[in-house]
Amino acid sequence: MSPLVSVVIPTYNRAAELARTLSSLAGQRTPIDDFEVVVADDGSSDQTAEVIRAFATRLNLRYHYQEDQGARAAEARNAGARLATAPILVFLDAGTVAGPDFVRGHHGLHTGAAGDGSASSAVIGYTYGYRPFDPTPGLADAVAALTPEKVRARYGDDPSFLDTRHRQFAMVDFDANALALPWIMFWSMNMSVHADDFWQVGAFDEGYRGWGVEDLDLGLRLYKRGTRFVVGREAWAIEYPHPRNPAANSASVTRNALRMLGKFPEPALELNWAWFATGDWLVEEDSLDLHRRYQSLVDWQQQSRDLRVDGVIDAAVRGMPTGSSVAVFGCGAAVPASLATGTLVDFDAEVLAEAARDRPHQTHHALGLRTPIRDQSVDLVVITPRLRGMWHRYGSQILAEAHRVGRSVRDCSQDRPSATS
Numbered sequence: 001m002s003p004l005v006s007v008v009i010p011t012y013n014r015a016a017e018l019a020r021t022l023s024s025l026a027g028q029r030t031p032i033d034d035f036e037v038v039v040a041d042d043g044s045s046d047q048t049a050e051v052i053r054a055f056a057t058r059l060n061l062r063y064h065y066q067e068d069q070g071a072r073a074a075e076a077r078n079a080g081a082r083l084a085t086a087p088i089l090v091f092l093d094a095g096t097v098a099g100p101d102f103v104r105g106h107h108g109l110h111t112g113a114a115g116d117g118s119a120s121s122a123v124i125g126y127t128y129g130y131r132p133f134d135p136t137p138g139l140a141d142a143v144a145a146l147t148p149e150k151v152r153a154r155y156g157d158d159p160s161f162l163d164t165r166h167r168q169f170a171m172v173d174f175d176a177n178a179l180a181l182p183w184i185m186f187w188s189m190n191m192s193v194h195a196d197d198f199w200q201v202g203a204f205d206e207g208y209r210g211w212g213v214e215d216l217d218l219g220l221r222l223y224k225r226g227t228r229f230v231v232g233r234e235a236w237a238i239e240y241p242h243p244r245n246p247a248a249n250s251a252s253v254t255r256n257a258l259r260m261l262g263k264f265p266e267p268a269l270e271l272n273w274a275w276f277a278t279g280d281w282l283v284e285e286d287s288l289d290l291h292r293r294y295q296s297l298v299d300w301q302q303q304s305r306d307l308r309v310d311g312v313i314d315a316a317v318r319g320m321p322t323g324s325s326v327a328v329f330g331c332g333a334a335v336p337a338s339l340a341t342g343t344l345v346d347f348d349a350e351v352l353a354e355a356a357r358d359r360p361h362q363t364h365h366a367l368g369l370r371t372p373i374r375d376q377s378v379d380l381v382v383i384t385p386r387l388r389g390m391w392h393r394y395g396s397q398i399l400a401e402a403h404r405v406g407r408s409v410r411d412c413s414q415d416r417p418s419a420t421s
Contacts, residue, residue, distance in 0.1 A: 346366075
């Protein structure tokens with residue numbers, strides 16, 4: 001009989017942690033023939049192979065090994081998924097121990113009322129204890145000594161033990177789709193997706209190296225395809241605390257977030273990149289602030305849709321030498337005739353399209369935190385009052401970006417639109 005679920009576990013030199021994860025899967029209440037486990041080894045040189053052999057008779061186990069060429073978690077997960085034979089793919093990190101109904105929970109959420117086939121679904125597995133830089137006190141010892149059920153019973157509703165996403169889930173009654181950016185909740189330490197959906201959106205992007213973002217990228221592509229996200233409290237697991245390198249992780253996740261922004265140049269991804277680049281994710285209790293930032297942008301977009309700034313732009317570019325290159329941050333729907341050609345940037349895609357209609361302007365759908373414009377490639381950057389509503393939070397970053405791309409900058413963000421606008 002073919003398995004119903006494939007659990008794919010990437011690992012690198014974490015033999016002891018991998019053994020705990022495999023042990024928790026061997027203790028599932030789901031019949032062993034109903035699921036398989038695929039370990040995707042990213043070049044381990046420790047006792048990982050011995051751990052695999054030790055569990056060969058306890059689990060329906062497959063193993064993939066790839067040479068150590070640096071951190072290639074996305075590539076390892078894809079290789080594991082290619083070996084998988086079940087219609088549902090569950091991704092679980094080495095060191096994350098599964099509750100006894102973990103497999104049953106993921107399977108049920110794809111085949112039951114929450115995933116009845118009327119729409120694609122992806123499960124965000126609830127994960128206790130994920131506090132990378134502020135571990136739950138005593139959790140490592142508890143996970144090493146107790147079963148997952150007993151660990152959960154010991155800590156109960158201790159806030160330091162709850163999934164770090166719990167607060168934002170609770171605010172929307174655990175309906176992830178009610179969040180402004182549901183795809184940023186899709187973390188590969190515990191998640192699942194239909195295999196057909198996984199491959200149809202292109203699997204994990206193997207261009208990501210190091211730590212972070214490849215799971216968000218997959219989540220975004222699923223979201224754009226119409227996938228609904230389900231919070232899987234039944235499919236719970238516990239993350240085993242382990243040492244991390246905050247500086248290295250921060251550099252890696254920021255670099256990867258910039259790569260993702262390059263793939264999907266839009267304001268939501270700018271905010272995501274800025275959240276990582278400024279280090280806010282290291283100090284925030286959770287990512288609720290990022291949802292709020294995006295919602296603020298959406299609200300300001302509605303308020304400012306009819307705000308024309310062509311008069312402000314005209315005054316700013318008047319007197320520029322013929323042939324000067326100009327970029328406008330917050331161009332609005334109407335651009336003055338005095339700007340015959342230029343680079344237009346606006347956070348409202350509809351407004352931007354109207355501004356560029358039948359005009360030879362280059363356009364970028366962006367807030368102005370990070371644009372695709374090259375360093376020092378334009379003579380003048382004009383910042384208009386359309387950015388005023390976001391200035392209190394992002395003004396310094398927008399100015400920094402303007403100075404990165406422009407040889408001169410005219411900050412008109414606080415000007416009043418002129419009478420000709």
